[in-house]
Amino acid sequence: MTEQNFFIFGAGYSGKAFAQMRPRDVSVAGTTRSSDKFPALEAAGIKPFVFDGHLTPEIRVQLAKTTHLVVSAAPGDDGDPVLNAARETIMHGMPLLRWIGYLSTVGVYGDHGGAWIDETATCRPKPGRSTMRLDAEQAWHELGEKIARPVAILRLSGIYGPGRNAFVNLENGTAKRLVKKDQVFNRIHVQDISAALWFLARGDYGGVFNVTDDEPAPPQDVVAYAAEKMGVAPPPEIPFETAQLSPMARSFYGENKRVANAAIKALGFTFGMPDYRLALDSMWADGSWRGEGESDRRSPIRRG
Template structure:
């Protein structure tokens, strides 16, 4: 078994670190400055600018049995697929693909529950691009006879990227919008879910998210309580200074279920933010 991760960033690096305990893992990055961090995670780094497949990357792809795509798409869909003639030509040993997508593909459901049976109804341009890329990967996998798992991720956090860090550096805010909730997911559970789906050679869509969609201000307040620091004041969403992207996240309100992957036997280590935040604070791992 050999894995290649296209885009070994926050999630990709966590996947690679876990997978490297079992078999060789290659991971791409745009910058050679990030090679050392990938090597410390047990990942063999390769440079990939998203436009040209080097001889080194081509050689790694020829060995690859499991591929994880974590690079964001563009208006034409998946950039990597445009660079190869076909999956079977570029990766003759390929047995499974994991595509890291987002629950943003579901759009807005006004706080109602959704699962993988819901038709994607994306609102933002970036979510439209995700749906396009998802379909391209499913089509490519079907043509090659390789299962493609779409991991639809919620708000990602973990060591080094969490409300404790924001409270510590003074950037934490409690934005309040009536009845707004978000799902979230620990990066370690993304890694575990990826390997679980790979081991079972599962294809199709899977929501990789926690069990407890909650208002974001509640999570910040809980982190402040654990840290023993003052809770930041409420800021009304309507008057908050936000970038267009930040504001767009609040235009989608839904509760996303994760029953499908759990029915296969997967168990989340961090099923809700209460358990997760307690662990991050108690172990001191929140700093990263």
């Protein structure tokens, strides 16, 4: 098999989980905005680089031998930071590049009044972050066409997993049960993001894929289930209308949809954590819910 070298722009929570699932014969490099985070990336098996919006000579050397590119960096007012810095390098300085994966969000769909939608649904994002995401998706798609390489757009729902979940929020006292009539959200366990990336990369698949669980559910139900599992009292329900929320949080609740994931399943992919109950049960049983530290040794994330 041809040597595979992955490079992740934006090796944060999802990127580190992705690297932890790598096969032993695959190398993973990735960027962070501060060298202070190098130890965390190295612990996940990632060769670290600093990316501050400009390509260093060291990054260019690494990209020259990269076969698979993963982009997990949010666009800004000036567009996609990776494309701004690396478009010419991707087009002319990555001779071994086979595949590109771009991590986006189901936020690009906007509000659909609680209806079920799939990848064919009309995107009507609110002005701001979601609109910039959709523009970035299109820019990556167009670049893929120019260089004749498949680009997989992964539209992710709310990310959770070890260290980021209702158990942690209950333990630290930040869990809330906001109730808005008929409101549901999809979510996705970081393990399934990682597995989906590996699956699409191995198959050189391009296109748009909703990477999300099977069961959009009211957020207060997730907190209540976790509290029952922990054997603690759930926080009281708070009516959405009277809740003290930031503008960003209130905007988040302004979108309601049920997102289907049939496209990636049609290729043969199986979600390991298809609903929040199974995921919470698993993290509670193996102790991985706290994330890094002692319990992380028993993380459900498969290691190469």
